[in-house]
Amino acid sequence: MNKFQITVYLSFLALAFLVTENAFSQNTKLAKKSFITKEKIGQVQGQDVFEYTLQNKTGMQVQLLTYGAAITNIVTADKYGKMSSVVLGFDSIAHYAGKENSLMGSTVGRVANRIANKKFTLDGHEYTLSSDIHGGVNGFDKRIWKSKEISKKNELSVEMTYFSKDGEEGFPGNLAVSVTFTLKNNNDVVIDYKATTDKATPLVLTNHTYFNLSGGKETKTLNTELTVLADQFLEYGDGSMPTGKILTVKEMPFDFTSPKTIGKDIEKVQQYTNGYDVTFALRNQTGKLALAAKAFEPLSGRVLEVYTTEPGVVFYSGNWLNEKVKGRNGVPYTKNGAFCLETQHYPNSINTPAFPNTVLRPKETFSSQTIYRFLVRDH
Template identity: 85%
Template sequence: MNKLQLIVCLSFLSLTCLVTENVFSQNSNATKKSFLSKEKIGQVQGQDVFQYTLQNKTGMQVQLITYGAAITNIVTPDKNGKMSSVVLGFDSLSQYAGNDNSLMGSTVGRVANRISNKKFTLDGQEYTLSSDIHGGVNGFDKRVWKGKEISKKNEPAVEMSYLSKDGEEGFPGNLLVTVTFTLKNNNDLVIDYKASTDKATPLVLTNHTYFNLSGGQDSKALDTELTVHADQFLEYGDGSMPTGKILDVKNTPFDFTSAKTIGKEIEKVQQYTHGYDVTFALRNQTGKLALAAKAYEPVSGRELEVYTTEPGVVFYSGNWLSEKVKGRNGVPYTKNGAFCLETQHYPNSINTPAFPNTVVRPQETFTSQTIYKFLVRK
């Protein structure tokens, strides 16, 4: 290589680093334009895995990977305009595909949450599953999805699709699922679910993102103020399996009808279950989009509003996060270091006739929408 070639190469590398720094800058000088990029980040199960980066006109960014149709990063401003990540994640694809991944940002199915005794009966036939939780041993969170870029009025969007074959993890029917993630210019992250099947099958889909709205300023989420628009919750027994009873939240540690910090009464819950892992029966049971929950982090001033068409939301307080596991930038996780608000139908509905229906049949199209709206209180 001669001197001129070396100068050209060094100039290109400098430009590449500058562009990368501008795109992923986590401060108020982030590039303020909408864009969508795609890159191959490796392989899992012999299949290529891609990462998509979405940015809107305000500089907010969302990153997704086709392994598990997972949200790996969300970067939003705090009350001072500083941009930083508000979700837990990993630095490498191998970590997402490894045993330490607790559904980090994943799309969960075919049936999210729990099915008692790994069994259910549908149309007179009994089915036995590979596991009683989160769609089986190899649920949707451990599958490689197909990604496709979507153009939506200058708002970046990615459609993830997966064909779950008849008998997979014990479930009946060939089920085609698409999940579309749209980053809007008002800082809404919209998740649209759609599915169809050739045989009757239960279906409960959700997203399992872990939020810490402090943006790294607080290693725990216990001071986050939570409000849930629900007057009732599902009673649960061993393993957080619902008993079938729906109880009032009043005079219980599960009362978040007005804003309360996650940590205020968590010790009362930890006596029994190590922390919050509870399904709320939302006030809205119409199937139309409505506000389900709100979280406010006082240090950063960030606020998260969750809207959904689903009848329930699972609140999980990161009870099993462990310092033995290192997350993004090599920072260890901590117990209660983040929380999940998983919009979904009720767990074990297929075995609980009183719960809302979760069975999808041929000629039916399942649709559901959840919106994570990111705001700031000055």
């Protein structure tokens, strides 16, 4: 090959490299485009239900449903860069509105978790509720929320609002609630809760997303390592109802003060109940945002960090999930196939004066924040 041929050949290689580099750059830009879409996916109770899809600049996606103000899907990358879903969900609105939906990704209220005997007394009046758990027979998880997109610089947000009328499910006061979901470019999913009332009422809000960080590689989450920043937990009796006592986790199967797989001590818990369904009293009781828990899934390398302003977190190990119920893509659920980390005030606080206050009064504004942060690590 003479000098002229070599020069032409090298020029051709340089041009090919530039074209390839430009194409790669364009594809990268396309892959990192952030957006929000809104789609009507059906009706419940004669009302339209909408699904939002939020995608940030890393390609991570979060899907939301106006039925139950629910997180229906979170798609993140594993340590190899492969994107897959890390939460349980259903394929249709009919499934979400059906009896088999175990609060899948839902916003839970007016009072999440439990109130003993369906009763409480507030300001001299006794109130009787429709149920002792999760806000009543038709709690916030079974309501259709209004929604709107919120413009924030470099952030994607959807605000959902619901007006709970005085007497709904037995609770006093007209309550205006807003839940804002934000997907940030650092892969934070931020949930901001706000509420006001015209009459004193108990209020405990949480989100009930079921996580399986393996992205489908594991049907159970027993190998997921969990850390909870709590030295104490709420003693509970029948039906996981707190007794009012707060105990130390030391030398108990509830000790997650250092990383431990969910499955390591679960059999010790299952001697008494069907698995973990425990409220931890977090070290942080200041009302300011702080790390509450961390989960690591070794196969995928995914890490979930949970930050909250709340005093407690409920760890639920998916004890009642079963193969009779089919989730997304027709895949059956399995017992312990996912876990929940529900940030909230303590269960039955309205009947337990020693627990942190859960009563919201007129002229006050309830405000709470929880962040689900998604990361990856190699080992």
